Amino acid sequence: MPSASLLGYRVATARAVANMTRPQLCAASGVSISMIRQVEAGTRTPSDAVLDALAQALRTTADELVGGPGRTDSRVHVAIPALQAAIADYDLPADGPTRGLDAIARDVAAMTDDRVNSRYGRLAERAPALLEELFRAVDQSVGHDRQRASHLLALAIRSADAVAYKYGYRDLSARLVELMRWASAIAEDAALDAAAAYVRTETFFASNRLGGGLRSLQAAADRLPAPRTVRLTAAAAALHMRAAVVAGRMRDADNARHHLAEAERLARIVPERLYDGTAVGPDSVRIHCLAVAVELNDLHNLGSAVAEATRWSPPGDLPAERRSHYYIDLGRAHMALGQPQRxxxxxQVARQIAPQHVREHGQVRAELATLVRLDRGRNSELLAFARWAKAI
Structure with missing residues (x-):
């Protein structure tokens, strides 16, 4: 059973979708208006009988109200067991064919491209075999070739982790993050270590340990050598970008602005592109400025950020996931400013850019559910969008 507040939110959203008032739901279900009000407010957990009656009146099921909308992309879920099996014997891989590292590198680059452009189904299907091959390559190589194979393995694991994390396989994601750190250590590459620390933040998000996540990012930034190369500079900028968002989510404005300022300073000398799987550069930092304003929920800064969005939009050559994230955050800003239509x-713009990213984004689902409630289920286009995203 979910928390009373979450269950109440789902009941209220289902009522909005059904375009029913509380008196109408009372008449259809036989549940008193007082009970409905308490359930929706999250101050009372309904009995099984009450929940069944409400679900039947709302033309849904008790399981849907308790468990939330069903899963999305079945291709990803079908591929997960193979991904779990592929990493089980990472340090003792079975014998098998292994191509040259140049050929493997091309496939790793294709996986990264799938990840940053939110093609999760294809990514999930190709990941297990490539990971198995890379485990063999690391096991069979020595010297520089082993370091290069480990670098490629870390990047491939990062792409696989994106699928596990976004689709709710948090234990698998945590395991993949640790394997990325293991591969990075073999590669003996400071910039790659920073990328692993960047990805590790997901485990702190998942457990809601934001303070630990911020300390981890700050420690990773402190460990980096002086940024004498573009790649090391980009690694430092990426850590500060993510730290700014984490601090913003903690409502630590001073820390958030400090890290954002550091990211801006470093990004000025970094050409915008992917570095070890992370898009870094002036445009990426600009996108993070909006994200931080949203996390801090400072209405003055949000108003300025929304005004900025009328003059600037992410360039089309940025990865689709990063561009769509900008519009997701812009939507959150509009909601905070009381602008539901905008x-x-x-x-909708975010969906056009990266449909799978939008469909799997928890904040999108929350926004859509809220929009449906505000609209009382009257807009058929909005309802279709919300159902597509499994928000209702």
């Missing part, structure tokens, strides 16, 4: 428009 929020919906921003989410």
């Amino acid at each position: 929020a919906r428009e921003s989410l």
Whole structure:
């Protein structure tokens, strides 16, 4: 059973979708208006009988109200057991064919491209075999070739982790993050270590240990050598970008602005592109400025950020996931400013850019559910969008 507040939110959203008032739901279900009000407010957990009656009146099921909408992309879920099996014997891989590292590198680059452009189904299907091959390559190589194979393995693991994390396989994601750190250590590459620390933040998000996540990022930044190369500079900028968002989510404005300023300073000398799988450069930092404003929920800064969005949009050559994230955050800003119609428009733009990213984004689902409630289920286009995203 979910928390009373979450269950109440789902009941209220289902009522909005059904375009029913509380008196109408009372008449259809036989549940008192007082009980409905308490359930929706999250101050009372309904009995099984009450939940069944509400679900039947709302033309849904008790399981849907308790468990939330069903899963999305079945291709990903079908591929997960193979991914779990592929990493089980990472340090003792079975014998098998292994291509040259140049050929493997091309496939790793294709996986990274799938990840940053939110093609999760294809990524999940190709990941297990490539990971198995890379484990063999690391096991069979020595010297520089082993370091290069480990670098490629870390990048491939990062792409696989994106699927595990976004689709809710948090234990698998945590395991993949540790394997990325293991591969990075073999590669003996400071910039790659920073990338692993960047990805590790997911485990702190998942456990809601934001303070630990911020300390981890700060420690990784402190460990980096002086940024005498573009790649090391980009690694430092990426750590500060993520630290700014984490601090913003903690409502630590001073820390958030400090890290954002450091990211801006470093990004000025970094050409915008992917570095060890992370898009870094002036445009990426600009996108993070909006993300930090949203996390801090400072209405003055949000108003300025929304005004900026009328003059600037992410360039089309940025990865689709990063561009769509900008419009997701823009939608969140519009919601905070009481502009639901503009929020919906921003989410539609995000969907056009990267449909799978939008469909698997928890904040998008929350925004859409809220929009449906505000609209009382009257807009058929909004309802279709929300159902597509499994928000209702």
